[in-house]
Amino acid sequence: MPPHATSFPSLGPSKLSIKTKQHCLNVKQLMGQESGIIYLRGALNILRDDTDVEIKFRQESNFFYLTGVNEPDFQFVFDFASHVSYLxxxxxxxxxxxxxxxxxxxxxxxxxxDVDQIVYDDDLARLIEAINPSSVFVLDTTDTTPISKVVPMDKIDICMLKPAMYESRLLKFPWEIQLIRKVTHLSSHAHITLMREVQFGKNESELQALFEWECARNGASYQSYLPIVASGKHAATLHYTHNNKWLNRKDNSDMLLLVDAGGEKNCYGTDITRTYPVSGKFSAEAKTIYNIVLKMQQAVLDRLRPGTLWTEMQNLVIRILCQELIRIGILVGDQEEILKLGLTRAFYFHGLGHSVGLDVHDVGGRKAGVFNCLGDEEDNVARSHFLLDRPLEANMIITVEPGLYFNDVSLKAWTGFPELQKYFNLELLQKYRKVGGVRIEDTVLITENGYENLTIAPKTVDDIEALMAATHPRN
Amino acid sequence: MPPHATSFPSLGPSKLSIKTKQHCLNVKQLMGQESGIIYLRGALNILRDDTDVEIKFRQESNFFYLTGVNEPDFQFVFDFASHVSYLxxxxxxxxxxxxxxxxxxxxxxxxxxDVDQIVYDDDLARLIEAINPSSVFVLDTTDTTPISKVVPMDKIDICMLKPAMYESRLLKFPWEIQLIRKVTHLSSHAHITLMREVQFGKNESELQALFEWECARNGASYQSYLPIVASGKHAATLHYTHNNKWLNRKDNSDMLLLVDAGGEKNCYGTDITRTYPVSGKFSAEAKTIYNIVLKMQQAVLDRLRPGTLWTEMQNLVIRILCQELIRIGILVGDQEEILKLGLTRAFYFHGLGHSVGLDVHDVGGRKAGVFNCLGDEEDNVARSHFLLDRPLEANMIITVEPGLYFNDVSLKAWTGFPELQKYFNLELLQKYRKVGGVRIEDTVLITENGYENLTIAPKTVDDIEALMAATHPRN
Known part of the structure; x- marks a missing residue:
């Protein structure tokens, strides 16, 4: 029997009727401008190095946001005065x-x-001449774009568009939510498949390929980011993407596998991490660590609603982590003192979450400076435009992704300070090192009254072990 | 049962011991230089647009050729005088x-x-100072590479390395042949899987995803080029890569599917095309057209050996195509007259084949000008460096890929000339149009006495129909 003959659902490519015009109007409103035009250039077809091999096309996210066009070599103009959009x-x-x-x-x-007029590219100059805009709002400073050939530089504004675009992209419209819900569901199913299929003797690369195939055959032929399939100690390496290790029972029969991966469809992605034992059964140490991370995540999920301050959530998970590490004995001493010294950072050294949308680390979550183009502030925004530092609002889609890692480099650094050694139980720490690392990451929608967890892959110890039992009989 | 639990062979990532030093020595010999150094910069990690999303890393082919390194941000120096290589x-x-x-x-x-010394990048200047090379041979003119900061421009030569590298890459070493044989075999199996799995009601995109998964789970997690999965009339569009049409029996129950795809492993790829009926059974017209293309291909395969002139092979297939189109009645008139007018180009308008290796359109097949850096000749070489216009030699790996297409744009143009219309039987042509297009492409190795066909997917009408019979019972 053909293995996949009956299981392909009707989620293949189809013509979307995406209402992108409302995105243009939203951006205009945020900019507070009544005249001028937005000008955007879409992504081009790119060849690899000095060859004729085409790179798989991916539209630039802002361009997709305003146009819904997923083809190369397009440009876009939106006239603030007339509200006419030109593709x-x-x-x-x-x-x-x-x-x-x-x-x-x-x-x-x-x-x-969802555009009003189509113009061919050799008519760009005539179009701009006909509109005769007072200002042209563009995203970046490169003067290689065709617009700089037809508009004098003093009319081109590189400050105002980007922050308004970022702000606009933060809150999702209903159809965007539906797209992300769909891709999060199908990616959750791909995670479930991996839980079922993982076995000692396989290679991380096969599991990555399986994840991508499960997404693709359900309609998500892109990944929102390079998947991380990290077994054993590699789970503690946050940006591990080699994904080429063999799952060897001899190395560690209690080995955990951390899979951080999400599909992408119509340029909208998702971001999910699951961590589970290759054998199908958590070891005592793994279960202890896993449940700490789950507790951190649940505490945040319980508080998700409009108005919640993300910085408070970050403090909350650090406090729980500190309590728990003291409870199990890895950290030793007074909780407030340990918190003040920041010792939890030895085990957890990344952000708690971020916005998700057209980019996996989506834009728009910054509190300050988003309308400020010049100076350090702008640099700062540009460097970390996906940080969340404002109260949550309905229709934000964010991740909640606490973790706990036994990372060699981090532990060596933190336990290397003589004055800090008394706070670590090094012997007990050694016992837990083989757990490697745990991260649990869900993509969730903030609603008027709370949140909707878009991620539907199991995550309690019991649920994971129950799911894996069928394909992982205990030896 | 898990569907893929037992079928993953031991072809996963492993440490290769690739003998790249012989490539350096080969390039040196072709350049005829006794002093100076080669300097190459490998590919960097690239982020997509203004995001922090990494693009899947692919090493630059020339860099892989001399180093075997498949990681970002490396550089390489080979000293002609001492034969010492520095990574x-x-x-x-x-x-x-x-x-x-x-x-x-x-x-x-x-x-x-396969290198002699490892140097860290902050020591590049000291290394170059220590070697004090008379010349530095580089591939391109960009001055953004680190070498231009440590060597005066008048020592940098941008002419000699590229043609020698291209020449060297044309003839494959035994281990390169083995890599390409392996990836061609596994890609052939992926084609066989698609023949079995194709059904009306599926989408081209699902078949592409299945092809990529079949390659990946057998160790080829890259594709050598964007796959073409083209049903019906799209098969006549040579660079069709949308791969998003549904296979609808109502559109054309005799529909052919053309799949042009090949995996890539350790940067070495392959290039295979198969064309077959979605129903599992060729229609009379499809069979006629298919067998013409097969005859064209077989005529070339029969003549493959060292010394064969590729231009003669190109003339041969055009002559066969002309004969056959006259025989079946689509072209009408005197064969020599039709050949002279070039009317077969209405149906077949691409090259017969090309070298295959680190790039799917691999370098090195050009007869003239390969050692000429300046002027038009160099431009010409740069533009079409993968053309084959020299006698075949043992250890070349090339494709043989004749085709026959009913391409709307081409046929409209050719039959649009009033003085040419008498040569076309337009009524009969109309009858054949639904065949869309046929291409049969094998990747083959030229041997001392002939050739080895590395491609092992079936290609006669009988073999294809027999393979498809099990999953395509006749209704």
Whole structure:
């Protein structure tokens, strides 16, 4: 029997009728401008190095946000005065159509995209001349974009668009929520498949391939980021993406596998991490560590609602982590003193979560400076535009992803300070090291009254062990 | 039962002991230089647009050729005088190791790669100063590479390395042949899986995902190029990569599917095309067209051996195509007259084949100008460096890929000339149009006495129908 003949649901590519016009109006409102135009250039087809091998196309996220166009070489203009949107399509000459196929006609593009007019790229100059905008708002400073050839530089504004775009992208419209819900559900199922399929003797790379296949056959042919499939101690390496180790029972029969991966469909992605034992059964140490992380996550989930301050949530999980590490004896001493010294950072050294959307670390969560273009503030925004430092609001989609890691580099550094050694029970620490690392990450929607967990893969010890029991009989 | 529990062979990532030093010596010999150094910079990690999403890393092919290193941010120096090779590794600070993991140690790198010395990148200037090379041979003119900061521009030569590298890459060493044989075999099996699995009601995208999964689970987690999965009339669009159409029996119950795809492993790829009926049974018209293409291919395969002129092979397939189109009545008139007018180009308008290796359109097949850096010739070489226009030699790996297409744009153009219309039987042509297009492409090795066909997916009408019969019972 063909293994996958009956299981492909009707989630394949289809023409979306994405209401992107409301995104343009939203951005305009946030900018507070009544005249001028937005100009965006979409992503181009890229060849690898000095070859003719095309790289798989991915639209630039801001361009997708305003247009819904997932094809290369488009441009876009939105006129603030008239509210008319112009999609500027690449003109494909007859000779190229033989190779690339017939492009969409003007009528087809008007049906497919939420724009008012289609213009071909050789008419860009005439279009701009006809609109005669007072200002042209663009995302970046590169002068290689076609617009700089047809508009004098003093009309081009590189400050105002980006912060408004970021702000606009933070709160999701209903159809965006539905897209992310769908991709989070199907990615959850891919995580479930991996829980069922993982076995000693397999390689991390096979599990990555399986995850990508499970997403792709359910309609998500992209990943929102490079998957992390990390077994044993590699789970403590946060950006581990080698994914090439064999799962060897001899190395560690209690080995955990950490899988941080999420599919992407129509440029909208998700972000999910699950950690579970390769054998199907948590060791005592793994269960202890796992339940600490679960407790940290649940404490945050219980408090998710509009108005919740993210910084308070970050403090909350650190406090729980500190309590728990003292309870099990890895950290020794007075809780407030340990918190003040920041010793939990030896075990947990990343953010608690971030916005998710067109980018996995989505934009818009910054409290301050988003309308400030110049100076250090802007640099800071640019560097870490995905940090969340404002109260939660309904229709934000964020991750909640506490972790606890036995990372060699981190532990060596922290336990290397003579004056700090008294706070660590080094012998007990050694016993827990083989746990490697645990992260539990859900993508959730903030609602008017609380939250909806879009992630539906099991995560309690009991649920994971029950799921894995069928394919992992105890030896 | 888990569907893939037992089928993953032991082809996962492993430490290769690739003998790249012989590549350096080969390039040196082709350059005829006794002093100076080669300097290459490997590919960097790239982030998508203005995000922190990493793009899946792929090493630059020339860099892999000389080093076997498949990690970002390396550099390489080979000294012609001493024959000493230096791998310049990125120095990863302690703080980054927490996130990225421990990099290979010097000892591990020396074991893993066929190089003599490891140097960290902050020592590049001292290394170059110590060697004090008379010339530095580099691949390109960009001055952004670190070498331009430590060597005066008048010592940097951008002419000699590239043609020697291209020449060297044309003839494969035994271990390269073995790698390409392996990836061609496993890709052939992926084609076989698609033949079994294709059904009306599926989407091209699912079949692409299945192909990639079949490659990945057998160890080829990259594709050598964007797969083409083209049903019906899309098969006539040579660079069709949308792969998003549903296979609808109502559109065309005799529909053919053309799949042009090949996996890549350790940067070495392959290139295979198969065309077959979605129903499992060729229609009369499809069979006729298919067998013409098969005849064209077989005529070339029969003549493959060292010394064969590729241009003669190209003329041969065009002659066969012309004969056959006259025989079945689509073209009408005198064969020599039709050949002279080039009317077969209405149906077949691409090259017959190309070298395959680290790039799918691999380098090195050009006869003339390969040692010429300046002027038009160089431009020409750069533009079409994968054309084959020299006699075949043993250890070349090439494709043989004739085709026959009913491409709307092409046919409209050719039959649009009033003076050419008498040569086309337009009524009969109309009858064949639903065949869409057929291409049959094998990757083959030229041997001392002939060739070895590395491609092992079935391709006769009988073999394909027999394979598909089990999963495609006739209705």
């Amino acid at each position: 500027i399509a690449p003109f494909i000459p007859e000779t190229e159509r033989m190779w690339k196929g017939e492009p969409d006609s003007v009528e087809e593009m008007l049906q497919k995209y | 310049i590794a990125p120095f990863i600070p302690e703080t980054e190791r927490m996130w990225k993991g421990e990099p290979d140690s010097v000892e591990e790198m020396l074991q893993k790669y």
